[in-house]
Structure formats: C-alpha cells, structure tokens
Amino acid sequence: MCGVLGAGCLSETRYVCPPGSDVTASTRCGVACASGELSASVCDEVRAACADGRLTAIDCAGIDGDLGVQDMGTDQSDVGPDMDVVPDMGVDQGPCGACGVGAPLCNVGTMQCVQCLGMGDCGGDTPQCNAAGECVECLTSTQCGGQTPVCMGGRCVGCEDAGDCTATDPVCQTPGQTCGNCIDRGDCTNHPTLPSCNVGTGSCVACDEMNESADCGAASPTPRCNANRQCVECQLRTTTLDCRNPAESHCVGNSCASCTTNAHCEHLTNTPYCFNNACRACTPTSEDDDCNGNTCNPVTRACTNTAIGSQGVCESCVSDSDCSQADGTSRCIRMNYMGTLRGGYCLRAAPGCVRPFGVFINQPSLSGVAAANYCGIDQSVVSCEAVNALRDSDTCPGGTAGECMADGALCDTVGAFTNRCTYACGIADDCPAAGAAATCGAGHCGS
DSSP, X not given: OOOBSSSTTOSTTOEESSXXXXXXXXXXXXHHHHHTSSOHHHHHHXXXXXXXXXXXXXXXXXXXXXXXXXXXXXXXXXXXXXXXXXXXXXXXXXXXXXXXXXXXXEEXXXXXXXXXXXXXXXXXXXXXXXXXXXXXXXXXXXXXXXXXXXXXXXXXXXXXXXGGSOSSSOEEETTTTEEEOOOSGGGGTTOTTSOEEETTTTEEESOOXXXXXXXXXXXXXXXEEOTTSOEEXXXXXXXXXXXXXXXXXXXXXTEEEOOSSGGGTTTOTTOOEEETTEEESOOGGGHHHHTTTEEEOTTTOOEEEEETTOBOTTOEESSGGGBOOTTSOEEEXXXXXXXXXXXXXXXXXXXXXXXXXXXXXXXXXXXXXXXXXXXXXXXXXXXHHHXXXXXXXXXXXXXXXXXXXXXXXXXXXXXXXXXXXXXXXXXXXXXXXXXXXXXXXXXXXXX
C-alpha cells in the first residue's frame, strides 16, 4: 500500500501518515518521524502501519534514524534491508547523526543538530530562534528594554558601545556591557554639550575650571565654570570682569545683579556711583568734577551738555544748577502750556519778580527743593519759547505764527517792526518792561 495522497505514490508531495488519518507530512512518513516533523504519538501509529504492511518499505524507511545515508559503524540493530546506498554497517542516525540534549533537532539543510528550527521550539528566557538554530534572548533591540535595552549577540545588555550610554554613565564597560562612570574628558566625547568629566560623580558635565574658556566660551553670556561644573554668568572672584553692565554690576550667586552700594560700581570707571540700583556717571554734589563743568541730571544721574549756570530765565533745564544765579536765586521748575507738561525751565524765586514774569508758579524744583513761589508766566496763554522769541526779536517773514516755532506765539507788528514774533497779553505787565514790546494796546505785546 502506498501512503501518498491521490493516484500512485506522489501527489503534491504530501504523505498520509498513517494511512486512513488526516495527518500529512512533507516527506515520506519514516523520514518525517526521524526529522521531528511528526509527533511521537503519530510516529507510533506509523510504526504500526509499517509493521502490518499498510505502508510500504519506502514510506517507512528511516523511521528510527535511517534517512537514506550510509551507516557509519558496526551493524548492531538493523534487521533487514533499509534502502541505504551501501549495505548496513551500523545503526542509521540520519543526516545529522545522533541529535540529543542541547541540540535535539536536525536541520536537514545544513546537516547539523540544532536547538531550534523555529520560534515554537524556544521559550522561557531564550524565546527567539536565531539563524544558527540557537535559542537566544533576542534578535533585535526592540525585544529588549529597561536596564538592558540593546541586543548584542542574542543577549539583552546595557550597551554595545559608548554611543548607547547616557551622560550620567557615559562609558560602556566590558565584558559586562553595562554603562558606567567616566574617568576623564575623553569618556565624554559622545556628549558635546557636556564635554567634561566630573570624576567624583562619574558623570559628564558642562565644564571644568581648567578648560573654562573652551567649555563655556569666553564671549558667551555664561563664561564661567562654577563649583557644580555648570557654565554661569559670573563668579565672585571675577566679578569685575564678568559684570560690566551698569544695571547689573556685581555677582550674586552666579548671576550679575543690580548695585546697592558705590562699591558695586567702582570697577566701572564711567559710572562709579550707585543710584536707584544702577551704576551712574555723576552726582549733583560732584557734578563739576564728574561732568567737566557741565551739570548732572538729578533724575538719570547722567552728565548733560549744559554748562553749570548757563541757562537764563525761561530757558530749558533739567537741574537747578543749569540756571544762572546772576539776577537772584533761580531754580529749574516744571512748567506746562495749556495743561500739557513741557519739562523744566529756569525761573527766579519770588519775591523780586520783574516783567514779564509776574505770575506766581508754585512748584518744587527738579533738583528736589521744596515747593515755593517762582516768577512765571500765564501758562494757559503763552509758553517760555514764545516769550523768548519776542525778547530775542525773532521774525516771521512769511507772516505766519508757525515760523516762530513756539507754542502761543503770534506773528504781528511790534512797535514799528512788522512780521515779528510776539504773544497775546491782557495788560502791559504781561510784556517785557522795556523796548518796542513793552506795550499791550491791541491784545499782543508791542501793540
């Protein structure tokens, strides 16, 4: 009887093992049992079919190891012809020889005994079957994780090389293949932003003092390496080099901060005074020396371009010391025009007011002198610029007030002079005391 499906002995190279069952094999039944393709229980039924003649000798050949190769030893157990190339000379063991514990399966293609032919042959801690027929822990790193994320030689390990390690443990140590501590800068080359080794912790860090310039960058915002091996803005020992901004002139912790005393500004020769938490150029009490004869703005503590005592009455100023004291005490008083602030102007302190400054303005000075009465003008009608244009005999050739470049100015006849800058008046006292502009006959000075 032939065990092959269909007519004859061959059909799609599938063999019924044993006859009458639905179990088939890709090779003849005896060979399928010898190679492990069929289970032991099925092979017991195959042996029975071979013994009672339901399977032919060809189908049964090799069931106990004989796969059609010549015997390699003294014949001790074969009981008859078995289709060998040469007469039996020993116990047939198949193309791989006798496969046993450790490598129980025969790889017919390579003629070698192996642990596995497929994934189903492996399990436990070594669930993967590699190309060599060995059960291993992994084939790719995707099958690893946790503290051993890399697959190397079929085993999940911490690292294959330093590229697999973090800056905390940058060295791939062998033979254990675990990430560990650095011992010098060379161990941190895979971490360019952390180029130095902190030997105490074994981790890669941003810098070390010896290589401060290279690690932190001498021209960077954080040029110093601190005790924690971090690049920072400043160190106490190098404050005068690091903190050069007048707004942040001394080192607190590892950052430049604003000043609280003149000592925090001494290294900044152009701004040696601390005022309102910033280093400034001058003080009102030392302005002559600080500003080479010019005044010191009391608010900004910066030197002005105005010579001390050079500004006359109704001329602009930022400090009391801008004002000339030739005709009495004058101070810098904040003024307005029609309610809009204009800044500071030099005004004489009352009493002793003279035309046209006959309107009291009560204000503190811009240098901080308490409020008092000052000889001023009617700010709802005219500005200091318009008064000065009249006093300076400025002209408006085109006949328009805009040419006077002063709020409240008019362009009209002043005495015998046409196209002169003037301003509105109510009485003669609103106008200068002498000259063509001293009258107020038609509502403007000089009329």
